Amino acid sequence: MSGLFPNPSRRLLWATSLVATSAFLSLTGCANTRTTSAGAVGIDRPQFVSMVSAQDMETSSVKAYAAELNxxxxxxxxxxxxxxxxxxxxxARRLIPQTAAFRTDAPAWKWEVNVITSDQLNAWCMAGGKIAVYTALIDKLKLTDDELAAVMGHEISHALREHARERVSQKMATGLGVDLISIGLGLGSVGKDLVGMVSDVTISLPYSREHETEADRMGVELAARAGYDPRAAITLWEKMGSAGGGAPPELLSTHPAPANRMRDLEDYSRRVEPLYEAAKRRG
Structure with a gap:
């Protein structure tokens, strides 16, 4: 008889690899954690980050950041x-102490802040607080300090929330499933370069809408706590949305629809307004 797997041994290997993959994904699906406290904005989504350790992400980020700076x-x-x-x-010096609202360990990270001359409207923050701001954001958009704090708070929030680690874990989990099947079929395994993955997920590849919304909300809280007007996030993203002609800037690649996003920013800016007023009174 003919079939997809006429060889019984190959049929058994295929079945074994599928069982192993299903078991692995079932286990990792339950291995979720909360990387941050909820803060005033209430970020409380469990995350799958268990495929790579926080230390490995930070070590790889140090190397990836050094390569970008070089x-x-x-x-x-x-x-x-x-x-x-x-x-x-x-x-950054005003924003960094406020990260304690989400993570008590974050103010003690080995923060680095640098500016890169580029015509791209972009900024990013790698694991452990490795920040880069591109000059086009400042020069082309004529950002106020409040608006610059909004974009930096947004990028810092990605690092606090370990979005890059979450994305790498998801990619590695998917890759392991492929590896198990490949091994079962005698096709070999797929190698992984964590440093390269860190650069890709932080700089090159767009974040998910869920990640961007979390960073938006946390970002306005960080800015407010640091004494920057949280409503500047609205004017910042309006400027971003009108820049670049037909092609959206890198920071807008996967964001929610503009109208929905503006409503969300307006809502959360109002929620953190008392934090902003308290910061102003402290001076």
């Missing part, structure tokens, strides 16, 4: 404008 330095594009760099770092 590339910019070699091209003469790292921290070119000293006044601009100090402005960005001063905002």
């Amino acid at each position: 590339k910019a330095r070699t091209a003469g594009k790292l921290n070119v404008n000293a006044q601009q760099v100090e402005r960005v770092r001063a905002i």
Whole structure:
């Protein structure tokens, strides 16, 4: 008789690999954790991050960040404008202590803040607090300090929430399923480069809408706690949305629909308004 798997041994290997993959995914599906406290904005979604440790992510982020800085330095594009760099770092110095609202360990991270000359409207923060802001955000959009705090708070929130680790874990879980089947069929396994994956998920690949919404909400809280007007997030993203002609800027690649996003930002900006007023009174 003919069939997909005429060889009984190959049929058994295929069945075994499917059982192993199903068992693995079932177990990891239950291995969820909460990477942050809820904060005033109430972020409380359990996350699947167990495929890679936080330490491995941070170690790989240090290497990936160093590679990006070296590339910019070699091209003469790292921290070119000293006044601009100090402005960005001063905002970071106000935002970083406020990360304790979501993670008590975060203020003690080995934070680094650098500015890269680029015509891309982009910024990012790797695991452990490795921040890069591109000059186009400041120069092309003419950002106020409040708006710059909004975008930096947003990117810091991705790191606090370990979104990159979550994405890498999801990719690795999917890859392991493929590996198990490949091994069962005698096809070999797929190698993984964590440093490269960290760069991809942080800089190149868009975050999910769920991740972006969480970063939006946490970002306005960080800004408010640091004494920056949380409503600046609305004008920031309005500027982002009108920039770049027909092609959306990198930071808008997977964000919620503009109208929904503006409503959400308005809602959450109002929620953290008391934090902003309290920060202003403290001076």
